[in-house]
Amino acid sequence: MANDNKLQNIIAHCKEYGFIFQSSEIYDGLSAVYDYGQYGSELKKNIRDYWWKSMTQMQDNIVGIDAAIFMHPTVWKASGHVDNFSDPMIDNKDSKKRYRVDHLIEGYAETLPEADAKSLLQKMDELLAKDDFAGLKTLIEDNKIKCAVSGTANWTDVRQFNLMFSTEMGAVASDNPEENKVYLRPETAQGIFVNFLNVQKTGRMKIPFGIAQTGKAFRNEIVARGFIFRMREFEQMEMQFFVRPGTQKEWYEHWKEARMKWHLSLGISPERYRFHDHVKLAHYADAACDIEYDFPMGFKEVEGIHSRTDFDLKNHQQYSGKKLTYFDTELNQHYVPYVVETSIGLDRTVMMLLSEAYEEQDLSTDEKQDSRVVLKFPPLVAPIKLAILPLTKKDGMPEIARQLMDECKPYFKCFYEEKDSIGKRYRRQDAIGTPFCVTIDGQTKEDNTVTIRHRDDMTQERVTLSSVKDIVLKAMQV
RNA sequence: GCGGGAGUAGCUCAGUCGGUAGAGCGACAGUCUUCCAAACUGUAGGUCGCGGGUUCGAAUCUCGUCUCCCGCUCCA
Numbered sequence: 001m002a003n004d005n006k007l008q009n010i011i012a013h014c015k016e017y018g019f020i021f022q023s024s025e026i027y028d029g030l031s032a033v034y035d036y037g038q039y040g041s042e043l044k045k046n047i048r049d050y051w052w053k054s055m056t057q058m059q060d061n062i063v064g065i066d067a068a069i070f071m072h073p074t075v076w077k078a079s080g081h082v083d084n085f086s087d088p089m090i091d092n093k094d095s096k097k098r099y100r101v102d103h104l105i106e107g108y109a110e111t112l113p114e115a116d117a118k119s120l121l122q123k124m125d126e127l128l129a130k131d132d133f134a135g136l137k138t139l140i141e142d143n144k145i146k147c148a149v150s151g152t153a154n155w156t157d158v159r160q161f162n163l164m165f166s167t168e169m170g171a172v173a174s175d176n177p178e179e180n181k182v183y184l185r186p187e188t189a190q191g192i193f194v195n196f197l198n199v200q201k202t203g204r205m206k207i208p209f210g211i212a213q214t215g216k217a218f219r220n221e222i223v224a225r226g227f228i229f230r231m232r233e234f235e236q237m238e239m240q241f242f243v244r245p246g247t248q249k250e251w252y253e254h255w256k257e258a259r260m261k262w263h264l265s266l267g268i269s270p271e272r273y274r275f276h277d278h279v280k281l282a283h284y285a286d287a288a289c290d291i292e293y294d295f296p297m298g299f300k301e302v303e304g305i306h307s308r309t310d311f312d313l314k315n316h317q318q319y320s321g322k323k324l325t326y327f328d329t330e331l332n333q334h335y336v337p338y339v340v341e342t343s344i345g346l347d348r349t350v351m352m353l354l355s356e357a358y359e360e361q362d363l364s365t366d367e368k369q370d371s372r373v374v375l376k377f378p379p380l381v382a383p384i385k386l387a388i389l390p391l392t393k394k395d396g397m398p399e400i401a402r403q404l405m406d407e408c409k410p411y412f413k414c415f416y417e418e419k420d421s422i423g424k425r426y427r428r429q430d431a432i433g434t435p436f437c438v439t440i441d442g443q444t445k446e447d448n449t450v451t452i453r454h455r456d457d458m459t460q461e462r463v464t465l466s467s468v469k470d471i472v473l474k475a476m477q478v
Numbered sequence: 479g480c481g482g483g484a485g486u487a488g489c490u491c492a493g494u495c496g497g498u499a500g501a502g503c504g505a506c507a508g509u510c511u512u513c514c515a516a517a518c519u520g521u522a523g524g525u526c527g528c529g530g531g532u533u534c535g536a537a538u539c540u541c542g543u544c545u546c547c548c549g550c551u552c553c554a
Contacts, residue, residue: 022546028528028543031544091479186554222551222552368516391511419506421510421512421513423512423513423515424514441513458514
């Protein structure tokens, strides 16, 4: 199957079978925002639960929190988001290339003698500080700065791009809206940093230790695209691991390996993963890499592992005026811990599992044409674990099926259906990725056995009614 | 944001020269009682993405707009 069709087919399948719908679809949709339907939300929740369990319950030195989406505006000053991600941009009308204004001018300055460059950059900094966009455009035009692609100086006006969404807090409109401005967090990490001491003290945590959190984040991307890959509202699963300064390198390597193990535990083939080490590092990092998955549109980042140094805690210390140090009893000294972050996109993980699971199969024989679409989810994350199907709706079969439902329901999500031919019901479950179907037939009443049908190879085996629950539970272990 | 493509039933699509909309699948209710879709009967479902224009008349021509996909661009 051609990969460009694969993504389209997955999108269509997700809609048709209740996984993912476009937001506000009856109003023509809202760009790059999606809703999870009845099966999509189960899938997403199962992934989130598995991550949470792996990163908290299974770790002696990691605890979870749930920080608010709204935070004090100064948080984003301290984190660098206000200054680093509201860059003025300019487009060349001929080449249609877009540039960050500072990069464009800096690039030009490098071609100038040192003294000229210095005065140009100084002028630029002054204008940037005043948000004087008209002045910046004039500066570019006066210096006859050209586009590297078109070679022309035919520029649009300078426009500001803000990564963060903002809103106003408080009931009464202020004369100065800036006073009431709060942001929707662009990452969950800062909620962990500002609670670092609260958790450390109340949890009596000893370094090295981690704080985990899942939650929504919001970014006003210039171009949000690729189905649920890059959305304006998305969910992150992050863990910040606080370590003794100087040990960050070994912990970075530790988490790199640990997180890749987690990915592989989902049964995804190793050749679909690769590490991408960052060469150009962000302002806060001393090492960074991505775990990339081979999506239908190519290798793309699913998770990032970043050695964030003491950048965040140090800045929060400075902006808040509160000490954010840890007393290390072994070393008998205070220090600001270093941080190694693991940050995975939940929606991207959903998309990864969909891409991995989606398969169109041709089951034709000489006699007849046949095909099916199957989602080969690991049982742990499948929205429905077990479909319970009476072969017919007579002869007491539905009653036995209902009893089995009652037995299994408390342990995992089940689905009951008695309509249509058994083959049709199997195929419907394949399409939503249900790993097991149990069929109650005439023999069940005689000897308390049922057939259990396996999704991936479509084989069946006869088992006792009483063993069904444990078979499913066992398959759900990873 | 720029360029290209697309938008007709839940899904995939057809719709000729401008003359008021069709198929297959699916869904629902029955029949059949059968271990792997497409057997039979019946039913529901569409302001042809939205808005303006041309026309006696627009799914069709035209302009605008929204959304999706691809490429570029950007990206923690």
